[in-house]
Every structure is written in C-alpha cells, then in structure tokens.
Amino acid sequence: MKLPEFEYFSPRDIPSTLELLAIHGAQASLLAGGTDLLVRMRQRLAAPGVVINLKDVEELKGIEKQKDGSILIGALTTLTELLESSLIRKKYPGLHQAAEAVAAPPLQNMGTVGGNLLQETRCLYYNQTAAWRRAKPVCFKAGGETCNTVKGGKHCFATYQGDLAPMLIALSARVVLSRKGESRALPLEALYSGKGKRPHNKDADELLQGVLLPPAEKNTVCRYEKLRLRQALDYPLVGAAVCLTLSDDGKLCKSGCLVLTAAGSGPVIVDDNAMMKDAEITDAWIDALAEAAYKAAKPVPNVLTPPAYRKRMARVLTRRALNKALAR
Amino acid sequence: MTLIPITLLVNGEPYNLTVPPNKTLLEVLREDLELMGTREGCGVGACGACTVLIDNVPVRSCLTLAADVQGLSITTIEGLAEGQKLHPVQEAFVERHAIQCGYCSSGMILTAKAFLDKKKRPKKDEIKKAISGNICRCTGYTKIEDAIATAAKKMTKKSG
Ligand SMILES: Cc1cc2nc3c(=O)[nH]c(=O)nc-3n(C[C@H](O)[C@H](O)[C@H](O)COP(=O)(O)OP(=O)(O)OC[C@H]3O[C@@H](n4cnc5c(N)ncnc54)[C@H](O)[C@@H]3O)c2cc1C
Ligand code: FES
Numbered sequence: 001m002k003l004p005e006f007e008y009f010s011p012r013d014i015p016s017t018l019e020l021l022a023i024h025g026a027q028a029s030l031l032a033g034g035t036d037l038l039v040r041m042r043q044r045l046a047a048p049g050v051v052i053n054l055k056d057v058e059e060l061k062g063i064e065k066q067k068d069g070s071i072l073i074g075a076l077t078t079l080t081e082l083l084e085s086s087l088i089r090k091k092y093p094g095l096h097q098a099a100e101a102v103a104a105p106p107l108q109n110m111g112t113v114g115g116n117l118l119q120e121t122r123c124l125y126y127n128q129t130a131a132w133r134r135a136k137p138v139c140f141k142a143g144g145e146t147c148n149t150v151k152g153g154k155h156c157f158a159t160y161q162g163d164l165a166p167m168l169i170a171l172s173a174r175v176v177l178s179r180k181g182e183s184r185a186l187p188l189e190a191l192y193s194g195k196g197k198r199p200h201n202k203d204a205d206e207l208l209q210g211v212l213l214p215p216a217e218k219n220t221v222c223r224y225e226k227l228r229l230r231q232a233l234d235y236p237l238v239g240a241a242v243c244l245t246l247s248d249d250g251k252l253c254k255s256g257c258l259v260l261t262a263a264g265s266g267p268v269i270v271d272d273n274a275m276m277k278d279a280e281i282t283d284a285w286i287d288a289l290a291e292a293a294y295k296a297a298k299p300v301p302n303v304l305t306p307p308a309y310r311k312r313m314a315r316v317l318t319r320r321a322l323n324k325a326l327a328r
Numbered sequence: 329m330t331l332i333p334i335t336l337l338v339n340g341e342p343y344n345l346t347v348p349p350n351k352t353l354l355e356v357l358r359e360d361l362e363l364m365g366t367r368e369g370c371g372v373g374a375c376g377a378c379t380v381l382i383d384n385v386p387v388r389s390c391l392t393l394a395a396d397v398q399g400l401s402i403t404t405i406e407g408l409a410e411g412q413k414l415h416p417v418q419e420a421f422v423e424r425h426a427i428q429c430g431y432c433s434s435g436m437i438l439t440a441k442a443f444l445d446k447k448k449r450p451k452k453d454e455i456k457k458a459i460s461g462n463i464c465r466c467t468g469y470t471k472i473e474d475a476i477a478t479a480a481k482k483m484t485k486k487s488g
C-alpha cells in the first residue's frame with residue numbers, strides 16, 4: 001500500500017526545523033529513521049499533512065562529551081552509531097546492550113535514539129492494516145470508544161515496547177525538548193504519560209534535541225534483559241533494565257534503579273532508590289526486587305504471549321539482570 | 329502534494345526524476361527505474377526483502393522516502409555483478425544452493441556483501457547476526473550461512 005499524501009520539508013538546521021514546527025505543528029510529523037512512523041503511515045494509523053525530514057539536520061547527530069563530563073546523544077544519532085561508540089560501550093555498557101536488543105542490524109542502521117524514545121505504543125489489534133482493523137470495532141487509540149484488548153476497558157491499554165527508555169531512565173538520563181524561542185530539559189521518565197492513547201508528554205511543536213547522560217560513576221553496573229520469541233526483529237514482550245552503584249567492596253548497593261518495558265503503557269519504574277538505597281546485596285534482596293517487578297508489571301493480552309507469562313517473566317528477567325549486573 | 333525534483337545515484341548512474349514526496353525508494357526503484365531485483369515482501373520493515381545499500385549500509389527501501397536519499401550512493405542487486413562476472417557473494421549463493429524461491433535473495437546478498445566488506449574473516453555467530461534482519465521462508469538459513477562463509481573466503485583470496 002502506498003503512503004498517504006503529504007507536503008514534505010527537509011530543513012538543514014535546528015532553527016528552521018523549529019520554525020516549520022511553529023507553522024505546521026499539529027498537522028506535522030517529524031521523520032527521523034522512519035521505522036516507526038512510516039509503518040504507521042502505511043497502515044493508515046497516521047496521515048500527517050506535513051512531513052518534516054530530520055535526516056539533513058547535522059546538529060542533531062552524534063555523541064559528545066560535555067565539559068561537566070555528561071554525555072549528549074543527539075536525537076538523530078542512529079542506533080548503529082550508538083553501538084559503534086566506544087565511549088558508550090565502555091562507560092555505559094547497559095545502554096549498548098539495550099540498543100543491540102532493538103529489532104535487527106538493518107533497522108538499527110535506520111532507527112534513531114529520538115525515534116526510539118518517541119515511538120508509539122503498540123497493540124495487536126491496532127498495529128494492523130486498515131482492512132484487518134475493519135473486522136473489529138474502532139478502538140480508543142483509533143479515535144473510537146472501545147478497547148479491543150480489555151473487555152469493558154475505559155481507556156486505551158496499548159503497550160510501550162521501546163528498548164532504550166528503560167535503560168536510559170535507569171541511567172538517570174534527561175531529554176532536551178525545544179520549540180521556537182525556548183528549550184527545556186526534563187528527566188526522561190517525565191516524557192512518558194503512561195497513557196496508551198497519547199503516550200508522550202510532548203507538544204506537537206516540540207523537537208527532541210537529544211538525551212543527556214550523567215557522567216558515568218565508578219562502581220556503576222547496568223544490565224538489560226529482554227524477552228522475545230525470535231532473537232532478532234521482535235519487540236520486547238517484556239524487558240528489565242537495572243543500574244546499580246555499588247560500594248567499593250561490592251557488598252552494598254548505594255543507589256539503583258529498576259525499570260521495565262512492555263509492562264504497561266509507558267516504561268514502568270519498579271524501584272528508584274527505595275529498596276535499592278544503601279541496601280546489602282543478598283539473595284533475599286534480589287528476590288524482593290524480582291517480586292516487586294512481578295507486582296509492578298501490568299501486561300494485557302495485546303502482544304503475542306499471554307500476560308500471565310509476561311508478568312512471571314518480569315520477575316525472571318529482573319533476577320537475571322541483577323545477577324548478571326552483579327556478576328553473581 | 330507538491331512534486332519534488334530529485335537526483336538519485338543508483339549503481340553509479342545518476343537519475344533525474346520528479347517524484348511525489350510519499351514515494352518510497354522501493355517504489356521508485358521498481359516503478360520508475362524498472363529495477364525489479366529489489367523486492368517488496370511485508371512493506372512494513374519486518375522482512376528485509378527490500379534491502380538496498382545506501383553508502384554501503386543495508387537499509388529497508390520500503391521505509392525510505394526517495395526524497396530523503398538524494399545524492400547518496402544507492403546499490404541494488406543489479407549493481408553487484410561486473411558485466412557477466414557475478415560478485416563473489418552471488419557466486420557463493422549459487423554454488424552453495426542458498427537460493428530456493430529467490431524472493432529473499434537480493435536482500436540477503438546485499439546484506440552479506442556490506443557485512444563482508446567490513447568483516448574479512450567472520451565467525452558463524454557474526455554471520456547469523458548480520459542476516460538476522462532478513463527473513464527467508466525456504467532455505468532454513470543454513471545454506472545461506474554456508475554461502476556467506478564461502479564468499480568470505482573468495483573475497484579474502486581475491487584481495488590477497
Ligand atoms: C520490524 C521492526 C522491529 C522493531 N523492533 C523494535 C524493538 O525490538 N525495540 C524497539 O525499541 N523498537 C523496535 N522497532 C521500532 C523502531 O525501529 C525503533 O524504535 C527505532 O529506534 C525508531 O526510530 P526512528 O528514527 O526510525 O523513528 P521514526 O519512525 O522516525 O519516529 C518515531 C516517532 O518519533 C517522532 N520523532 C522522531 N524523532 C524525533 C525528534 N527528534 N523530535 C520529536 N519527535 C521525533 C516521529 O515523529 C515519530 O512519531 C522495530 C521496528 C520494526 C519495523
Ligand atoms: S518489504 Fe521492506 S522489510 Fe519487508
């Protein structure tokens with residue numbers, strides 16, 4: 001099926017991108033790698049009147065160390081560029097793992113960091129062709145009044161299945177959003193509304209410029225574990241990201257964060273420095289975190305495997321991620 | 329919809345075209361340039377049949393707007409052979425019977441070619457990973473992996 005019609009712009013710098021967004025905002029879509037947007041457009045889940053191609057905005061590309069030691073990853077940096085960065089591999093190996101888990105190499109060549117964070121929520125009954133969808137009532141996400149996943153559901157339950165967000169949240173990343181005349185930075189978790197229908201707290205005229213990673217701390221260990229049926233091409237059925245900062249002797253977890261993906265309509269923060277603050281590392285502690293992940297995961301039957309299995313796997317993956325991060 | 333003039337560099341040849349912006353590279357290759365070697369499988373990024381190389385990097389042409397790739401070097405399966413002489417990856421696919429129905433082959437061969445240009449002596453796992461984004465419904469992949477390993481040997485022999 002052909003793509004729907006649109007007017008096309010290809011700005012070369014950030015100011016002209018923001019200008020175009022100020023003019024066309026609500027009816028425009030930004031096109032980065034296109035591996036999420038163009039699929040939705042083909043399936044008539046999106047039909048923006050204006051498409052603004054970002055691929056020629058060089059300022060949005062690249063990974064740069066800032067004066068204060070933090071790292072700025074431009075929104076247009078591809079996942080392959082992220083994977084090829086020795087800085088990321090050495091200092092943020094958890095992020096390297098998460099990027100490696102996305103789709104497959106050719107899609108990593110195209111997909112960008114910004115597009116990954118801003119990809120839409122997904123549902124087995126929604127991400128289908130128009131012909132397929134006609135067999136079912138129009139759902140909340142498509143502008144209707146029912147949920148095809150949860151009988152009697154009063155809102156959209158579409159699932160957030162990004163692989164990078166959980167790890168970047170666990171790493172305390174911030175994102176920089178800009179619109180004409182202003183710019184704001186917010187913790188990455190604040191970008192997610194947790195709502196299936198409109199999953200991002202971002203206005204139509206805002207551009208995601210990049211992601212800011214705090215300086216890598218010594219004694220920090222991270223790990224991402226993902227459940228999928230095939231070892232490539234598949235979105236996560238559930239995923240767990242952990243980051244821990246340990247005491248010098250490795251016996252205490254001084255601070256830490258545990259985040260799930262594909263466990264709700266946004267990334268799900270299981271623990272952020274509550275159970276993980278100044279905690280002694282024991283089997284019981286790992287079990288307790290795994291149990292907390294089990295409780296926090298709220299999968300619904302809108303991806304391939306049943307929710308009960310995915311919920312149990314949230315526990316398994318959490319334990320696995322913690323054990324691997326701690327090399328136990 | 330405003331039509332846009334573009335120049336595409338495909339297999340070393342420049343083509344001047346006027347296209348609607350919603351036309352994908354896949355559609356331009358097949359419909360405007362009549363290069364039918366690039367296939368459409370799923371049309372939504374999930375199979376790899378439409379793979380082409382852009383600056384020697386494998387991408388999905390079904391998810392690439394033709395307007396986005398102006399001035400970049402595009403290689404399709406038609407661009408691999410030199411005259412009658414097949415590219416070593418093509419030869420290896422024939423010799424090792426890595427082609428059955430052939431629908432995935434253009435994408436597989438281009439993906440393998442870009443991979444082997446970077447990796448001279450690939451391990452089996454690396455080969456598997458390199459083609460993990462390309463689906464083949466016929467061969468069971470084993471013969472494709474063998475062909476890529478054979479091609480690697482041919483290519484290192486050639487470049488010495
Ligand atoms: C077969 C297949 C398998 C996949 N598997 C996975 C997977 O396992 N894990 C996973 O996480 N993803 C997966 N994806 C989704 C996708 O490939 C990746 O998430 C990719 O990183 C998206 O980036 P993109 O640049 O292609 O996004 P695009 O499609 O270009 O953009 C996605 C959305 O973000 C918006 N956007 C993009 N950049 C900006 C910006 N700078 N500012 C504001 N808005 C912006 C766009 O308007 C659009 O709405 C898969 C896709 C396919 C086709
Ligand atoms: S046709 Fe492009 S990936 Fe299947």
Ligand code: FES
Nearest residue numbers: 428429464465466
């Ligand atoms: S040979 Fe038939 S799909 Fe691969």
